[in-house]
Amino acid sequence: MEIRDTMLPVLGPKGGEEEINALHEVIESGWWGKGPKVAEFEKTFAEMVGAKYAVAVTSNSHGQDLVMKALGIRGRDIINPTISFIATAMIPLWNDCTSNIVDVDRRTLNLDPDDVKKHLKPDTDMMIVVNMAGVPAPIDEIREFYDGFILEDCAHSCYTEGAGLKGDAAVWSFQAVKTMPCGDGGMITTDDEALYTKLKDMTWFGVSSTWSRSQGASGKPGYAWDYEVDHVGYKCYMIDLQAAICLEQMKKLPDNLAFRRHIQERYNDELSEFIETPVWSDTVQYYCSRVPKEHRDSLIDYLADKKIHTSVHFKPLHKYEVLKQNREYPVADDEWLKLISLPVHNRMVEDDIDYVIHWVREYFNKL
Numbered sequence: 001m002e003i004r005d006t007m008l009p010v011l012g013p014k015g016g017e018e019e020i021n022a023l024h025e026v027i028e029s030g031w032w033g034k035g036p037k038v039a040e041f042e043k044t045f046a047e048m049v050g051a052k053y054a055v056a057v058t059s060n061s062h063g064q065d066l067v068m069k070a071l072g073i074r075g076r077d078i079i080n081p082t083i084s085f086i087a088t089a090m091i092p093l094w095n096d097c098t099s100n101i102v103d104v105d106r107r108t109l110n111l112d113p114d115d116v117k118k119h120l121k122p123d124t125d126m127m128i129v130v131n132m133a134g135v136p137a138p139i140d141e142i143r144e145f146y147d148g149f150i151l152e153d154c155a156h157s158c159y160t161e162g163a164g165l166k167g168d169a170a171v172w173s174f175q176a177v178k179t180m181p182c183g184d185g186g187m188i189t190t191d192d193e194a195l196y197t198k199l200k201d202m203t204w205f206g207v208s209s210t211w212s213r214s215q216g217a218s219g220k221p222g223y224a225w226d227y228e229v230d231h232v233g234y235k236c237y238m239i240d241l242q243a244a245i246c247l248e249q250m251k252k253l254p255d256n257l258a259f260r261r262h263i264q265e266r267y268n269d270e271l272s273e274f275i276e277t278p279v280w281s282d283t284v285q286y287y288c289s290r291v292p293k294e295h296r297d298s299l300i301d302y303l304a305d306k307k308i309h310t311s312v313h314f315k316p317l318h319k320y321e322v323l324k325q326n327r328e329y330p331v332a333d334d335e336w337l338k339l340i341s342l343p344v345h346n347r348m349v350e351d352d353i354d355y356v357i358h359w360v361r362e363y364f365n366k367l
C-alpha cells in the first residue's frame with residue numbers, strides 16, 4: 001500500500017454546513033454571549049442525560065473546579081485515578097486540596113475500588129471518578145464503602161446510556177477532540193437543586209444572567225440592569241456561539257458514535273491477533289489498544305513514518321513531578337507502557353480505517 005501524502009490525525013473534530021449556519025444565525029442575532037442557545041443546549045442536554053439540571057461552562061475543567069468551589073471543598077483530600085488526563089489530578093490543587101491518586105483496574109483502566117478503599121482518608125471529601133475512554137467506572141462498588149461526594153467525570157462518555165447518573169454531579173467536555181466538540185466547552189449535570197442554583201450564578205461572578213434580565217425578569221419593562229451578589233463567583237459560562245455548535249453536534253451524535261463504534265469493531269476484528277483490544281466503549285473516545293512493551297514506541301514511530309498519528313492515553317499522573325505520590329502503582333506502571341491509541345474520529349473514511357489496519361498488520365508481520 002502506498003504511503004499517503006497527508007498525516008492521518010489520531011483525533012479531530014468534524015463540522016459542516018449545519019455548524020456554519022448555526023454560527024451565522026447567532027452572529028446575525030446580535031446576542032453572542034450567554035443567551036437563548038445556551039439555555040436550549042442546557043435543557044436538551046439534561047434531557048438526553050436524564051439529569052434534572054445542567055449548567056453549561058467553558059470546559060469540563062472549569063466545571064470540576066466550580067463544583068469544588070460551590071461545595072466549599074478547600075484544603076481537603078480528593079481521590080482520583082492515575083490513568084486520566086492531568087486535569088482530574090490538578091484541579092484539586094487549584095483548591096489547595098491533596099490530590100490522592102489511586103491505581104487502576106488492569107483491564108478497564110478505571111480507578112480500582114480496592115485501591116480506593118486502601119487510601120481513603122478521614123478527610124476525603126470528594127472522589128473524581130473518570131469513565132476512562134467511555135468505559136463506565138465502578139461507581140456502584142465504590143458506593144458500597146464511600147458515601148461522600150462523587151464527581152463523575154464524563155469527558156469520555158458523551159454519550160453512553162446511564163453515564164452521569166451514578167455520581168452526585170457529572171462533568172462533560174465539548175473540547176475540540178471530544179465526541180461532541182465545539183472547540184472548548186463543558187457541562188455540569190446534577191439532580192441536586194441547591195447545588196445547581198449555586199453553580200448557575202457562580203459561572204458569572206454570582207450575578208444572574210444578562211439574558212434573563214433582558215427578558216423582563218424583574219417584572220418591569222426594559223432591561224433589568226440591577227442585581228444582587230451574595231457569594232463569590234467566577235467567569236466560566238458557555239456562550240451562544242459555542243452552544244450553537246454543540247446543538248448541531250448533538251443532532252449528529254448518534255451517527256457519529258455509530259461510525260466510531262464501526263471503527264472500533266473493524267480494529268477489534270482485524271487486529272486482535274496482534275494487539276490487545278480495549279474494553280468495548282460505546283463512545284470510543286479513544287481506542288486504547290495495548291501491545292507488548294518492547295513494541296509500543298517502535299510501533300508509534302513506524303506508524304508515524306506511514307503518516308499515521310497515534311497517542312498514549314494516558315501516561316500515569318503520579319509520574320508528573322507536580323503530582324508525585326509516595327506509593328507504588330503496580331498496575332498503571334506496568335500497563336501504560338503497552339498503551340497505544342489508534343486514530344478514531346469522524347473525519348475518517350473507510351479507506352483510512354483500511355490504511356491503519358494495513359500498516360499495523362505490516363508492522364507485526366515483518367517482525
Ligand SMILES: Cc1ncc(COP(=O)(O)O)c(C=O)c1O
Nearest residue numbers: 059060061085087130155173175
Ligand atoms: C478525563 C478528562 N477529564 C477532564 C478533561 C478536561 O476537559 P476540558 O478540556 O473540557 O477541560 C479531559 C480532557 O481531555 C479528560 O480527558
